[in-house]
Amino acid sequence: xxxxLRQIVVTGIKTEPAPSAAEDMIVVRRxxxxxxxxxxxxxxxxxxxxxxxxxxxxxxxxxGNPYYNIEGLGIRFVASPRHADMLLVTGPVSKHxxxxxxxxxxxxPDPKLxxxxxxxxxxxxxxxxxxxSLGRVANxxxxxxxxxxxxxxxxxxxxxxxxxxxxxxAAGENAKE
Amino acid sequence: xxxAPLGISAATLKSAVPAxxxxxxxxxxxxxxxxxxxxxxxxxxxxxxxxxDLQRGFxxxxxLRDADGFTLLEHTLPDELAHxxxxxxxxxxxxxxxxxxxxxxxxxxxxxxxxxxxxQAAWPIDRFPLRREFEASPKWExxxxxxxxxxxxxxxxxxxxxxxxxxxxxxxxxxRFQIVGEKVLRLEERLxxxxxxxxxxxxxxxxxxxxxxxxxxxxxxxxxxxxxxxQAVEAIAGVAAPPRAAWLxxxxxxxxxxxxxxxxxxxxxxxxxxxxxxxxxSRLKEDVLRLNQRLFGHRLLMDAVVPGGCARxxxxxxxxxxxxxxxxxxxxxxxxxxxxxxHAGLQDRxxxxxxxxxxxxxxxxxxxxxxxxxxxxxxxxxxxADTAYATLNVRRATRQQGDVAARVAVRFDEAQESLxxxxxxxxAMPDGDVALSLPPITASSIALGAVEGWRGAVVIALExxxxxxxRRCHAHDPxxxxxxxxxxxxxxxIVPDFPLINKSFNLxxxxxxx
Numbered sequence: 053x054x055x056x057l058r059q060i061v062v063t064g065i066k067t068e069p070a071p072s073a074a075e076d077m078i079v080v081r082r083x084x085x086x087x088x089x090x091x092x093x094x095x096x097x098x099x100x101x102x103x104x105x106x107x108x109x110x111x112x113x114x115x116g117n118p119y120y121n122i123e124g125l126g127i128r129f130v131a132s133p134r135h136a137d138m139l140l141v142t143g144p145v146s147k148h149x150x151x152x153x154x155x156x157x158x159x160x161p162d163p164k165l166x167x168x169x170x171x172x173x174x175x176x177x178x179x180x181x182x183x184x185s186l187g188r189v190a191n192x193x194x195x196x197x198x199x200x201x202x203x204x205x206x207x208x209x210x211x212x213x214x215x216x217x218x219x220x221x222a223a224g225e226n227a228k229e
Numbered sequence: 230x231x232x233a234p235l236g237i238s239a240a241t242l243k244s245a246v247p248a249x250x251x252x253x254x255x256x257x258x259x260x261x262x263x264x265x266x267x268x269x270x271x272x273x274x275x276x277x278x279x280x281x282d283l284q285r286g287f288x289x290x291x292x293l294r295d296a297d298g299f300t301l302l303e304h305t306l307p308d309e310l311a312h313x314x315x316x317x318x319x320x321x322x323x324x325x326x327x328x329x330x331x332x333x334x335x336x337x338x339x340x341x342x343x344x345x346x347x348x349q350a351a352w353p354i355d356r357f358p359l360r361r362e363f364e365a366s367p368k369w370e371x372x373x374x375x376x377x378x379x380x381x382x383x384x385x386x387x388x389x390x391x392x393x394x395x396x397x398x399x400x401x402x403x404x405r406f407q408i409v410g411e412k413v414l415r416l417e418e419r420l421x422x423x424x425x426x427x428x429x430x431x432x433x434x435x436x437x438x439x440x441x442x443x444x445x446x447x448x449x450x451x452x453x454x455x456x457x458x459x460q461a462v463e464a465i466a467g468v469a470a471p472p473r474a475a476w477l478x479x480x481x482x483x484x485x486x487x488x489x490x491x492x493x494x495x496x497x498x499x500x501x502x503x504x505x506x507x508x509x510x511s512r513l514k515e516d517v518l519r520l521n522q523r524l525f526g527h528r529l530l531m532d533a534v535v536p537g538g539c540a541r542x543x544x545x546x547x548x549x550x551x552x553x554x555x556x557x558x559x560x561x562x563x564x565x566x567x568x569x570x571x572h573a574g575l576q577d578r579x580x581x582x583x584x585x586x587x588x589x590x591x592x593x594x595x596x597x598x599x600x601x602x603x604x605x606x607x608x609x610x611x612x613x614a615d616t617a618y619a620t621l622n623v624r625r626a627t628r629q630q631g632d633v634a635a636r637v638a639v640r641f642d643e644a645q646e647s648l649x650x651x652x653x654x655x656x657a658m659p660d661g662d663v664a665l666s667l668p669p670i671t672a673s674s675i676a677l678g679a680v681e682g683w684r685g686a687v688v689i690a691l692e693x694x695x696x697x698x699x700r701r702c703h704a705h706d707p708x709x710x711x712x713x714x715x716x717x718x719x720x721x722x723i724v725p726d727f728p729l730i731n732k733s734f735n736l737x738x739x740x741x742x743x
Binding site: 055056059060063066099100101102103104105106107108109110111112113114116117118119129131132143144146147148149150151152156177178180181182183184185186202203205 | 349351352358363364365366367368369371373393394396397398399400401421422423424425426427429430441442445446447448449451492505507508509511512514515518522528529531564565567568571572737738739742
């Protein structure tokens with residue numbers, strides 16, 4: 053136990069400042085007045101791998117490491133879409149996953165944010181559309197923000213996730229006016 | 230393995246590892262498999278090819294591996310009505326491969342288990358994507374299949390279905406647990422959810438560019454796949470990558486191994502309730518990925534290996550940065566290993582959990598680091614070492630117990646060994662070019678690439694078409710071997726130990742489903 057405690061002290065705090073939101077990744081601005089009020093500052097995310105190569109998953113994992121410390125920003129990954137404000141969807145949507153993706157979307161309570169992750173999620177990527185792949189996430193469910201990259205590094209993921217929140221915050225402000 | 234007594238002739242198969250190809254009839258196919266099994270050989274992969282356009286019907290290919298190298302058995306079926314013999318009584322791991330070969334090419338096997346494996350109603354069941362006439366373009370709406378899971382009945386037995394979307398940030402697949410109380414009586418896996426038509430996609434890509442696709446078969450093994458693919462292209466072209474490129478590739482592969490082991494060691498600790506482990510190891514992994522980005526231009530090292538060599542050389546000052554990181558990681562790893570080893574709660578969860586005894590590992594063909602944790606010392610880096618590995622003499626990491634603790638120990642050993650090797654490679658790497666320009670690729674040639682990825686042996690079997698095209702590319706992930714073993718490893722364990730056992734293997738879905 054002493055070793056463990058010493059290691060914690062020696063390691064110190066590694067968390068870096070969070071990057072700014074990336075407005076350029078926003079593809080849709082949905083105007084729903086209750087979004088900001090509903091979400092507040094905290095955000096829960098359900099990740100859905102719709103057929104990716106696992107590269108994007110590795111980078112999403114990295115968001116949890118001490119450098120990015122995504123939970124410190126009030127963002128948490130949850131196990132059920134019913135507990136989620138946002139779906140973070142990776143991969144070209146394989147036809148075998150299409151039903152599961154649709155069900156996860158349906159199970160997510162309104163207002164649901166959808167962020168498509170990676171070149172595959174944004175365009176179908178190298179796999180494209182085929183007998184087995186439906187291509188980009190937007191072909192299957194509505195998408196709010198697209199984060200390109202193969203895979204997008206954690207900073208790009210954070211900027212995209214924050215962009216989705218900004219979009220909704222703006223939507224909330226507009227609704228007030 | 231000497232196949233001559235079976236009346237089988239063998240020709241050299243182009244490959245970076247010793248390999249032969251042998252035409253066989255159905256009797257010889259079974260006899261060769263039996264002989265391989267008796268002599269300690271294992272089935273690596275089984276796949277099929279549509280050769281009707283060449284008036285050769287279909288070809289079923291069975292790749293075996295033993296101490297002498299790889300043996301590719303090629304069995305021709307005259308038409309789609311012909312059957313080939315079931316080899317799963319000899320190599321149980323063949324079961325799913327035979328079913329996948331039917332789903333993809335429509336070649337029929339004499340096996341009892343005729344359930345689909347890769348197919349899940351995304352296309353009509355009587356159409357086969359890897360047949361020449363099959364249009365790759367989208368056409369059919371996804372459907373739903375009714376898969377015949379095996380159900381356990383009896384007093385107090387219940388079923389837990391899990392997935393395809395899992396409760397964490399992981400790939401999709403479906404698990405059926407048959408449970409009494411907390412005890413797992415049976416686990417049945419249903420994979421194929423991430424099938425995205427990779428093998429068909431290969432056939433639409435130029436052979437010298439498809440390393441990008443190979444590097445995206447399983448994102449955590451991008452170096453292993455791209456290297457295996459590059460090996461196959463170079464073998465067909467009759468060239469070898471420049472010596473410096475060969476060393477650089479080995480260095481990249483060890484960086485990949487290191488990153489994956491570090492990440493998994495963190496998650497394994499986390500799954501046993503030690504969040505400290507995840508925080509520490511994910512920090513170290515991030516350090517590795519950041520240096521990757523700075524030195525090689527990509528955190529996961531995608532597209533760093535290309536046919537003919539490597540995409541770029543080490544930048545100036547890379548050697549000292551790499552060596553400094555190796556030294557500091559080696560130090561940190563020792564500290565963390567002590568903490569894991571002396572943590573009673575952790576060890577209580579690790580030991581005797583998810584056991585795969587040696588006999589079971591042999592019978593089921595367990596491979597990679599998981600096999601080494603069950604007392605099977607196979608490792609391509611040692612068994613068929615060339616270039617960097619032959620010079621550096623890789624120390625095999627093995628354990629006998631085959632439990633989570635053994636797989637953790639092997640991962641610690643291998644992470645340390647990767648650091649040692651990287652350090653030596655930086656020092657001993659020869660000077661020179663890191664890539665050569667490839668000559669035109671000859672048509673109708675077949676070659677093999679095989680690389681010991683962090684999970685196990687990654688194999689690419691590549692067949693060239695005319696004008697620099699790909700006729701057929703079969704990619705094999707070691708997860709094909711290890712997924713069925715996971716079903717056995719959890720028997721008798723409690724449900725909450727499944728995530729821990731699963732993570733100790735950390736198998737690929739995408740690499741398996743293609």
